[in-house]
Amino acid sequence: MHTTARLRRVIRWPFQGAGRPVAFLATGVLIQLAALVVMALPWIVLVPETWAAILLAVLVPLAAVVVAGPSLTEAQRGRFRTRLGVRIPSPYEGPRPSLPAWLRSPAARRQLGYHLLFGPLLALAAVFVLLMWAASAVAASIYGWIWLVPPESNLGQAGYTVLAAYITVAGVALLCAASWLSRALARLDTRTATLRLGPSREERLARRVEDLAESRAGLVDAVDDERRRIERDLHDGAQQRLVSLAVNLGLARATLGDLPEDARRVIDEAHREAKEAMEELNDLVRGLHPAVLEDRGLDAAISGIAARAPLPVGVTVNLPSRPAPAVEAVAYFTVSEALTNVVKHARASRAEVTVECLGATLVLVVSDDGVGGAEPAGGTGLSGLAKRVASVDGRLSVDSPVGGPTVLTVEFVRAVIAEDSVLLRIGVAKVLEMAGFEVAAEVGDAEALLAAVEEHRPDIAVVDVRMPPGFTDEGVHAALVIRQQWPGTAVLLLSQYVEERYAADLLSAHTAGIGYLLKQRVADVEEFAETLRQVAEGGTVLDPQVVAQLLVRRHSDPLDRLTPREREVLELMAGGRSNAGIAARLVVSESAVAKHINSILAKLDLPKAAADHRRVLAVLRFLGVT
Numbered sequence: 001m002h003t004t005a006r007l008r009r010v011i012r013w014p015f016q017g018a019g020r021p022v023a024f025l026a027t028g029v030l031i032q033l034a035a036l037v038v039m040a041l042p043w044i045v046l047v048p049e050t051w052a053a054i055l056l057a058v059l060v061p062l063a064a065v066v067v068a069g070p071s072l073t074e075a076q077r078g079r080f081r082t083r084l085g086v087r088i089p090s091p092y093e094g095p096r097p098s099l100p101a102w103l104r105s106p107a108a109r110r111q112l113g114y115h116l117l118f119g120p121l122l123a124l125a126a127v128f129v130l131l132m133w134a135a136s137a138v139a140a141s142i143y144g145w146i147w148l149v150p151p152e153s154n155l156g157q158a159g160y161t162v163l164a165a166y167i168t169v170a171g172v173a174l175l176c177a178a179s180w181l182s183r184a185l186a187r188l189d190t191r192t193a194t195l196r197l198g199p200s201r202e203e204r205l206a207r208r209v210e211d212l213a214e215s216r217a218g219l220v221d222a223v224d225d226e227r228r229r230i231e232r233d234l235h236d237g238a239q240q241r242l243v244s245l246a247v248n249l250g251l252a253r254a255t256l257g258d259l260p261e262d263a264r265r266v267i268d269e270a271h272r273e274a275k276e277a278m279e280e281l282n283d284l285v286r287g288l289h290p291a292v293l294e295d296r297g298l299d300a301a302i303s304g305i306a307a308r309a310p311l312p313v314g315v316t317v318n319l320p321s322r323p324a325p326a327v328e329a330v331a332y333f334t335v336s337e338a339l340t341n342v343v344k345h346a347r348a349s350r351a352e353v354t355v356e357c358l359g360a361t362l363v364l365v366v367s368d369d370g371v372g373g374a375e376p377a378g379g380t381g382l383s384g385l386a387k388r389v390a391s392v393d394g395r396l397s398v399d400s401p402v403g404g405p406t407v408l409t410v411e412f413v414r415a416v417i418a419e420d421s422v423l424l425r426i427g428v429a430k431v432l433e434m435a436g437f438e439v440a441a442e443v444g445d446a447e448a449l450l451a452a453v454e455e456h457r458p459d460i461a462v463v464d465v466r467m468p469p470g471f472t473d474e475g476v477h478a479a480l481v482i483r484q485q486w487p488g489t490a491v492l493l494l495s496q497y498v499e500e501r502y503a504a505d506l507l508s509a510h511t512a513g514i515g516y517l518l519k520q521r522v523a524d525v526e527e528f529a530e531t532l533r534q535v536a537e538g539g540t541v542l543d544p545q546v547v548a549q550l551l552v553r554r555h556s557d558p559l560d561r562l563t564p565r566e567r568e569v570l571e572l573m574a575g576g577r578s579n580a581g582i583a584a585r586l587v588v589s590e591s592a593v594a595k596h597i598n599s600i601l602a603k604l605d606l607p608k609a610a611a612d613h614r615r616v617l618a619v620l621r622f623l624g625v626t
Contacts (some may be wrong), residue, residue: 020083022182077197091215122185293329302311311342312349317486319356353365353366418445419463541575569582
């Protein structure tokens with residue numbers, strides 16, 4: 001019995017797991033056969049003879065296969081899912097795009113490459129494997145059907161039984177080979193389809209980054225919610241019990257006057273311990289999540305911290321609206337820990353706390369008149385503060401010279417990146433972080449960009465000009481919408497090629513907080529970081545090549561009145577340089593630069609307005625935008 005079972009396992013071993021791959025390959029041949037019939041139909045029905053007919057017989061079926069590409073892709077995904085249990089994810093987030101948008105997408109090129117090249121080659125290999133299965137099955141079973149041949153024919157061929165044995169052995173060997181080839185071909189097809197029919201590596205990385213960003217934001221919110229829950233439980237449970245206990249002990253001490261001295265001393269001690277426990281629990285509750293912060297906002301909560309501090313603390317809070325709850329909580333605990341550090345280490349006589357909005361940026365400043373010398377690595381808790389601030393995309397800086405004063409500044413500066421190339425998006429994110437910005441969101445298309453700007457209200461958006469689904473000027477249109485709906489968000493456009501009309505479109509609508517650079521400028525990290533800061537602060541920066549092309553298109557106008565030095569100054573102004581930057585470049589004084597600029601403004605016949613506005617108008621006149 002055991003020998004028979006072992007023999008059965010040995011016989012079955014080469015063919016285990018081969019059934020599903022064989023059915024998978026056969027289904028793939030049928031799908032490819034349908035496409036082949038479409039391609040061959042004109043040649044079967046019409047038999048073209050002229051060159052025009054031949055061209056139509058090739059292009060029309062090819063166009064039909066291209067149009068049917070999405071349906072073929074779904075059929076192939078269904079084949080992998082039902083036959084092998086392999087789920088190939090869609091390269092699109094959300095519903096499948098329309099046919100024109102699909103044809104313009106990189107995913108369409110990958111999928112058509114599978115349907116028109118890799119799929120037919122794999123189907124041809126599958127036909128070979130299936131024929132091998134049929135031939136090897138016939139050969140291995142020769143002793144089962146050879147008796148159908150007339151006996152006189154067998155007897156007339158001496159040695160036919162030996163030949164049949166050889167054929168049987170060869171058939172069994174081919175069956176084993178066909179089983180192995182079926183599994184190998186199914187694995188190859190799976191790998192190819194995953195790369196061609198599913199999302200690309202960059203798209204998978206982009207989704208992973210987005211998932212990680214969402215999970216981090218969710219974790220921050222979950223932690224904050226948990227702190228609020230614990231605070232409520234302590235307030236409604238343990239805190240109330242301690243209050244009741246302290247009241248009862250106080251009543252006992254007041255009403256039981258005839259108690260022995262030892263008993264009275266025990267009650268007094270218990271009453272004092274209960275009050276101290278209440279104070280410690282209050283401090284613990286405030287450390288978890290103060291109720292006043294949720295009810296009345298940062299102003300009241302920080303004022304409460306200042307009132308409990310053992311030194312005078314001035315508080316100034318000037319916010320047009322309440323920040324997000326997570327940012328509000330981090331700001332509160334940052335002030336609390338910073339003031340604790342002032343009390344422990346600074347030996348200060350006074351501290352100041354200021355919270356205000358500068359543009360779209362929430363700025364928190366804690367200063368003191370102590371001895372200074374605070375270092376983030378010095379064990380004073382500053383490294384922990386930096387991590388707490390970074391959890392909500394904030395930036396902490398400390399200016400603390402020896403001898404004081406110490407100024408701790410927290411800026412909740414946010415940036416959004418819109419770039420369909422994951423590798424470039426990661427590089428830009430690194431540069432932003434190095435420049436002191438915190439990346440609030442990284443997206444790959446214009447629609448997601450607008451949603452991210454609406455959600456995060458960043459200080460600056462770094463936007464690729466060409467993005468899905470059309471890969472034309474989606475980034476420019478999104479930038480115009482951002483500048484119109486959220487004027488506090490600056491926009492820096494990145495383009496692979498010089499397209500001066502994009503810069504003209506942006507500058508004709510808005511003159512501040514605009515930048516336009518070629519993508520190659522990202523490689524100059526320090527200059528790119530400086531450009532980011534200038535644009536975020538409301539400046540206008542244009543790529544030198546854009547400036548050059550705009551100059552080529554400029555016609556004769558009042559600019560001809562300018563001297564060569566004034567032209568040089570105006571060109572540097574168009575490049576986004578300040579007076580100090582122009583003076584350093586031309587090796588002249590800032591007062592000389594100011595005189596040149598006044599002369600330029602006068603010669604260009606600009607209308608009377610604020611100096612900054614006239615400066616921008618001069619740059620626009622120079623670039624030929626107005």
